[in-house]
Amino acid sequence: MVVCDIFKYHMSIDLKTIKHISKLSRISVDEQKAEKLAGDLNSIFKFIEKLNELKTENVVPLTSVAETTLKLRSDEIKSKDIRKQILKNSPQDNEDYFVVPKVIE
Amino acid sequence: MSDITKQSLSELVKNIKDKKLSSEEVTKAFINRSEKSKELNAYITEDYSSALDKAKKFDQKPNLELKLPGIPMAVKDLFCTDSIRTTAGSKILNNFVPTYESTVTQNIWNEGAILLGKLNCDEFAMGSSNETSFFGNVQNPIDKNLVPGGSSGGSASAVAGQLTPITIGTDTGGSIRQPASFTGIVGLKPTYGSCSRYGIVAFASSLDQAGPMAQNVKDCALLQEVISTYDPKDSTSIDFKRNEYSKELTNNIKGKKIGIPKEYRVEGMPKEIEELWQKGIQYAKDCGAEIVDISLPHTSYALPTYYIVAPAEASSNLARYDGVKYGFRAKGENLTDMYEKTRSEGFGAEVQRRIMIGTYVLSSGYYDAYYLKAQKIRKLIKNDFDEAYKKVDAILTPSTPSSAFKIGEKKDDPVSMYLNDIFTVPVNLAGLPGISIPAGHDAKGYPLGLQIIGKAFDEQNILNIAYAMEEKINFKNKITDWWIK
Structure with missing residues (x-):
């Protein structure tokens, strides 16, 4: 059987793959959400498959439309003393630190 | 003076400069109308009392040399504003208060404008209908239960509904031009590198660009002149000679060559869009432009390309939302569990998908x-x-493949939602400037827009073409104030 070129990359995204991507993305998904996502992602990737129609071996990838070399700035401190305001945005603050769940037993 | 909110930005600036209106009068008028317009849900955060204080302060010692003297203005809630909550339409930033100001908004305040509040948008600017916002749908002033487009839906609704004389949005794949088209206003996506991205909540960094949204081309040119500056704080900001767009604006476009790309005639496009396009071509000819048939052979690959590039950059940009230093945090059994639950509960469905x-x-x-x-x-x-x-x-195309649709109509079908941006996305991928101008109505009376795409850094040229065509089109937005009781 000849496998059509268009299906070469895109195998249907199964629940196992969804679980793997969700782990990489640090987004928890339950079974119900995983199934919904699998359906959505499959229809989106089916749409994206169109790109395989084009041969691109000799094309140089475009990484930036801004044809400019990145400029450097001198290393000067310009910010104000805003420690308190920054810590105020923390979901759980302890005066001088950002607090996270215990990581060392 | 009655009907202050009906005046264009240019009229308001003139009336303030001529001392026929005070900043306080103007600010009060827009606050009053905004307060009567809660049903549009255009605002996420209101800053009215502080706006009034600033207006009074301006009037005490008015600097009439400024470009936006005492002009009140609401902005998309994707721009960080110092000490004022900035949410990006997301639960995960629901309580985030920036300690810095975006360059683009700072440029606006430096010219004398006054912040009215922060406008609703799709969550992290991901959407074409403003339905992905954590803060709810935005209503299109054109008709009840009609989407205003997105992601700058609150911005478009606020300008069309006269809640703000002018605004700024951001455009990653069409987020200024598509809502402008859906609400009958003008929206410009500048060349990539024209406006600083510093302080704008990042979505897809190689595509994101801020731009003006206005009732007419002249106002749009004036705001572009204010917001477009070289900024060392954005490493992709480009140092080029910027025009004084509003001063140099001319309707003389005689001999300009305008391209019509055959690939934009897509399958299933409503007849009225094709007719609008033909009308646009005639208007351009009437203005003295020369019409040239062109081909952009890879057009149909633009959307699939976008839906790889934009989510890839977004997944990287949004990695920072981990519930540690700012924003929403969910309870977790350990650090990883906290991250995963925070992001699962803090991001909406479309953002998670991307x-x-x-x-x-x-x-x-x-x-x-x-x-x-x-x-x-x-x-x-x-x-x-x-x-x-x-x-x-320059190139002339329709702005969108349809007029505004009903709230809920495309919500459950991501691919059909994505197709909204079929004419706008190629412009972002190529980093070019594009402007949408209102050009007619469909059978339902909903506005339709035409897009003019320019060469990189050639904003003046597309503004001029838009200005000349605007005069011929003589578009009148049909706003009935249905939401005001």
Whole structure:
């Protein structure tokens, strides 16, 4: 059987793959959400498959439309003393630190 | 003076400069109308009392040399505003108060404008209908239960509904031009690198660009003049000579060559869009422009390319939302559990979908097949434009493949929602400027827009073409104030 070129990359995204991507993305998904996502992602990737129609071996990838070399700035401190305001945005603050769940037993 | 909110930005600036109106009167008028317009849900955060204080302060010692003297203005809630909550339409930033100001908004305040509040948008600017916002749908002033487009839906609704004389939005794949088209206003997506991205909540960094949204082309040119500056704080900001767009604005476009790309005649496009386009071509001819048929052969690959590049960049940009230093945090049994629950509960469905797509296309084993492939096709799309611009000065297309649709109509079908941006996305991929101007109505009386795409850094040229065509089109937005009781 000849496998059509268009299906070469895109195998249907199964629940196992969804679980793997969700782990990489640090987004928890339950079974119900995983199934919904699998359906959505499959229809989106089916749409994206169109790109395989084009041969691109000799094309140089475009990484930036801004044809400019990145400029450097001198290393000067310009910010104000805003420690308190920054810590105020923390979901759980302890005066001088950002607090996270215990990581060392 | 009655009907202050009906005046264009240019009229308000003139009346303030001529001392016929005070900043306080103008600010009060827009606050009153905004307060009567809660049903539109255009605002996420209101800052009215502080706006009034600033207006009074301005009037005490008015600096009438400024470009936006005492002009009140609400902005999209994607721009960080110092000490004022900035949410990006997301639960995960529901309580985030920036300690710095975006360059674009700072430029606006430096010219004398006054912040009215922060406007609703799709969550992290991901959407074409403003339905992904954590803060709810925005109503289109054109008709009840009609989407205003997105992602700058609150911005478009606020300008069309006269809640603000002018505003700024951001455009990653059409987020200024599509809502402008859906609400009958003007919206400009500048050349990539024209307006600083510093302090704008990042979505897809190689595509994001801030731009003005206004009732007419002249106002749009004036705001573009204010917001476009070189900024060392954005490493992709480009140091080029910027025009005084509003001063140099002219309706003389005689002899300008305007390209008509045959690939924008897509299958299933409503007849009225084709008719609008033909009308646009005639208007351009009437203005003395020369019409040239062109080809942009890779147009149909632009959307699939975009839906690899944009989610890939988004998945990387949105990795910072981990519930540690700011924003929403969910309770977790350990650090990883906290991250995963925070992001699962803090992001909405569309944002999660895009993070997952982005993570997948960048993951080991798929990078070459998807991301690298998309970057190569992005190059082909840009080459198409480069080739076309050897023959023409600008390109004319419809802004969107349809008029505004009903709230809920496309919500459950991501691909059909994505198709909204079919005419706008290629412009972002190529980093070019594009402007949408209102050009007519469909059978339902909903506005339709035409898009003029320019060469990089050639904003003046597309503003001029838009200005000349605007005069011929003589568009009147049909706003009935249905939401005001």
